[in-house]
Amino acid sequence: MDGRRQLGEFLRTRRSQVSPEAAGLTPHGDRRRVPGLRREELAQLAGVSASYYARLEQGYSLNASAEVLDALAGALGLDDDERRHLHNLAAPRRGPGRRRPAPERVSPATRQLVAALGDVPVVVLGRRGDVLAWNRTGHALHAGHLAFGSPEDKAARPNMTRLVFTDAHTRELYPGWAAKARDVVGNLRLTAGQHPDDPLLASLIGELSMKSPEFAALWSDHRVRGCDVGVHEMHHPVVGAMTVTQQTLHTEPGQKVVVATAEPDSASAHALLLLARDLTADVPVRH
Incomplete structure (x- = not known):
């Protein structure tokens, strides 16, 4: 993944999705070859020269200031996640890049946190979505069809993004x-904006783009979204339908602890409790 290319693609995609009318411009009568704002219109709205913006979109300008990026974000109507993504893409890169990242490991402190949460479903994810650890209930909720000890195999750990797009069981878990x-x-x-030089992340994106037309279509849209809290309808093969809140806690750099809960005393909470009771007690967390 080339950060400069990603920056240009992100700007072009967002520019194409903003109409002149929505940006407060009066469109001229000439016919537009592409939807959305033209380069010179976005440059005008952001208060920069058209030539400078063109170089930025083409990846030739590497020194965009925070003020310029914020002006572009405002003109494009970016939300907080998109604004942060824009700044990440434009950040200067150090070194040659594309070095193989160090293996991801779960720290003792994170293992203690998972253990302290007891029967609450917990999954620890690496920055690419690899499952680094899960407790017994987290495994049963998200991927009971896989071996509980599968995160121990560092070369073949389950990956949550891959499961969502290529695994029939995971697809059936989510009616929505x-x-x-x-x-x-x-x-x-x-x-990807934070780690454009990660070859394993680039490999995962390439793999899913080839295997899943749905992933490829969503990836090409350049939408960004922080998902620290998400409410999802789930239909579990053992305990049935439930509404689950998946909350993300950020622990080690790049790692996330995903915790699943439900409204107290609700049918969904009772389903999660039933799932926990259906399991063998006191099974250690795998990592």
């Missing part, structure tokens, strides 16, 4: 699968 898929891809976009 399309919304879940959008959230997953939007969050992956944020990660």
Whole structure:
């Protein structure tokens, strides 16, 4: 993944989705070849020269100031996640890049946190969505069809993004699968902006783009979305339908602890409790 290319693609995509009328401009009578704002119109709205903006979109300008980026974000109507993504894409890169990242490990402190949460479903994810650990209930909720010890195999750990797009069991878990898929891809976009030189992340994106037309379509849209809290309808093969809130806690750099809860005393809370009771007690967390 080339950060400069991602920056240009993000700006072009967002520019194409803003009409002159929505931006407060009076469109001329000439016919537009492409939808959305022209380069010179966006430059005008952001208060920069058209030539400077063209270089930025083409990846030739590497020193955009925070003020310029904020002006572009305002002109494009970006939300907080999109604004942060724009700044990440434009950030200067150090070193040659594309070095193989160090293996991700779960720290003792994170293992203690997972253990303290007891029967609450918990999954620990790496920055690419690899499952680094889960407790017994987290495994049963999200991927009971896989081996509980699968996160131990560092070369073949389950990956939550891959499961959402290529695993039939995971797709059936979410009656509103399309919304879940959008959230997953939007969050992956944020990660790609933060780590454009990660070859394993680039490989995952390439793999899913080839295997899943749905992933490829969502990826090409350049939507970004932070998903620290999401409410999802789930239909579990053991305990049935439930409404689950998935909350993300950020622990080690790039790692996330995803906790699933439900409204107290609700049918969904009772379903989660039933799922926990159906499991063998006191099974250690895998990592």
